[in-house]
Amino acid sequence: ANWLFFFFENFVILLFMEENVMKRILTIGGSDPFAGGGIQTDLKTFENFGLFGLSALTSIGALDINERFMLESISLELLKRQLVSIDKMTSLDGIKIGLLNSSEAIMVVRDFIKTKQNIPIILDPVLAFKETEAVINQLYISQLIEELFPLVTMITPNLAEAALLSGQALPSSLTEMIHLAKELTASGTKNIVIKGGTRMAGDEAVDLLYSIDHYEVFSHKKIDTTTVNGAGCAFSSAITANLVLGADFTKAVAESKKFVAHCISNGVLMNDHTGSVWSGGIQKGGMRNEN
Numbered sequence: 283a284n285w286l287f288f289f290f291e292n293f294v295i296l297l298f299m300e301e302n303v304m305k306r307i308l309t310i311g312g313s314d315p316f317a318g319g320g321i322q323t324d325l326k327t328f329e330n331f332g333l334f335g336l337s338a339l340t341s342i343g344a345l346d347i348n349e350r351f352m353l354e355s356i357s358l359e360l361l362k363r364q365l366v367s368i369d370k371m372t373s374l375d376g377i378k379i380g381l382l383n384s385s386e387a388i389m390v391v392r393d394f395i396k397t398k399q400n401i402p403i404i405l406d407p408v409l410a411f412k413e414t415e416a417v418i419n420q421l422y423i424s425q426l427i428e429e430l431f432p433l434v435t436m437i438t439p440n441l442a443e444a445a446l447l448s449g450q451a452l453p454s455s456l457t458e459m460i461h462l463a464k465e466l467t468a469s470g471t472k473n474i475v476i477k478g479g480t481r482m483a484g485d486e487a488v489d490l491l492y493s494i495d496h497y498e499v500f501s502h503k504k505i506d507t508t509t510v511n512g513a514g515c516a517f518s519s520a521i522t523a524n525l526v527l528g529a530d531f532t533k534a535v536a537e538s539k540k541f542v543a544h545c546i547s548n549g550v551l552m553n554d555h556t557g558s559v560w561s562g563g564i565q566k567g568g569m570r571n572e573n
Contacts, residue, residue: 304333304334305333305334305375305376305526305527306333306334306335306336306372306373306374306375306376307328307333307334307335307336307374307375307376307377307378307519307522307523307526308335308336308337308338308368308374308376308377308378309321309324309325309328309335309336309337309338309377309378309379309380309519310337310338310340310365310377310378310379310380310382310391310394311324311337311339311340311378311379311380311381311382311406311408311515312339312340312341312342312343312353312380312381312383312408313339313341313342313343314343314511314512314558315342315343315344316511316552316558317512317558318511318512318515318557318558318559319380319511319512319514319515319516319558320343320380320381320512320515321337321339321380323512323515323516323519323558323559324337324378324380324515324519325337326560326561327516327519327520327523327541327561328519328522328523330520330523330541330561331520331523331524331527333375333523333526333527336368336372336374338361338364338365338368339356339361339364340355340356340361340380340381340382340383340384340387341353341354341355341356341381341383342354342356353381353383355383355384355387358384358386358387358390361387361390362390365390365391365394369394374398374401375401375402375526376401376402376403376404376522376523376525376526377395377398377401377402377403377404377522378403378404378406378518378519378522379391379395379403379404379405379406379430379434380406380408380515380518381408382408382426384422385421385422385425388422388425388426388429388430389425389429391430392429392430392433395430395433395434396433399433401526402435402436402522402525402526403433403434403435404434404435404436404437404438404518404519404521404522404525405426405430405431405434405436405437405438406437406438406439406514406515406518406519407426407437407438407439407443407447408443408514409422409423409442409443409446409447423446423447426447427447427469427470428470431469431470431471432470432471434471434472435472435473435525436471436472436473436474436475436521436531437466437471437473437474437475438474438475438477438514438517438518438521439466439474439476439477440476440477440478440479440481440514441453441459441476441477441478441479441481441482442481444459444462444463444466444474444476445462447466447469448462448465448466448469450462450465452481454482454483455482456482456488456490456499459476459478459488459490460490460492460497462476463476463490463492463497464492467492467493467494472493472494473491473492473493473531474490474491474492474493475489475490475491475492475517475518475521475535476489476490476492477489477514477517478490479510479513479514480504480510485503485504486501486502486503486504487501487502487503487504487505487543488500488501489501489517489535489539491531491532491535493531498532498535500535500536500539502539502540502543505543505546505547507546507547507549507557508549508551508555508556508557509546509548509549509550509551509556509557509558509559509560510546510549510557510559511549511556511557511558511559512545512558512559513542513545513546513559516541516542516545516559517538517539517541517542520534520537520538520541520542521534521535521538523538524537524538541561542559544561544562545559545560545561545562546559547562548560548561548562
């Protein structure tokens with residue numbers, strides 16, 4: 283009977299360890315030095331939901347000598363080494379993909395997530411384009427659609443990104459948003475959240491969750507503030523966190539929308555009177571860290 287007791291005792295210990303292992307999310311994206319968007323906001327969001335965040339950088343943002351925002355891509359070899367290093371050191375419970383910034387980076391990330399199809403993967407298809415690079419831009423869009431859409435759980439474009447991805451005009455109504463989402467599901471993505479934000483007319487910030495068989499609309503009164511930089515990143519990373527924690531799509535989007543509204547309200551102003559979203563130190567369970 284001793285061996286049976288030993289087996290049972292160790293089985294209980296293993297179950298306890300399984301329940302108490304910190305869940306881990308990887309963000310793949312760019313660095314925002316003002317910490318409104320990019321991996322900075324992703325990591326802070328994961329922390330807010332009691333999850334351990336890891337990161338792989340694709341690009342670094344900064345102001346150039348003329349004070350215009352510029353992006354410098356990380357070398358492909360270094361991007362690959364970051365992902366290989368993460369794979370070697372830990373398992374993952376979810377992945378959020380943001381700005382990839384090159385067609386080559388799309389292919390590197392595609393190869394990485396092909397082996398991660400059992401966890402939530404959210405693609406926030408950030409499109410940071412130069413107007414003069416139309417051919418390169420179209421190649422990037424085509425590769426996002428063809429290489430990544432079929433491999434991810436959900437995409438989370440804003441209105442402008444959804445229009446560019448679908449080749450349609452910028453929507454100005456909920457009906458047009460739904461039509462746009464329908465067009466995008468035909469491109470191979472399974473689930474879409476179109477972030478209407480403040481671009482739609484009216485007093486409500488409207489977002490749309492669209493799957494092939496149904497859709498849901500989420501709205502929140504618009505907040506009159508300039509501290510909105512990174513709201514889209516925070517929304518997408520919060521959805522990823524909620525899915526990792528076991529929420530269904532509806533609950534994940536609803537909880538994330540509330541979280542983003544809170545982050546906008548607690549945003550931090552910059553010297554040019556724009557501002558970055560911030561949770562205000564709210565930790566899991568709604569407790570504020572006063573230190």
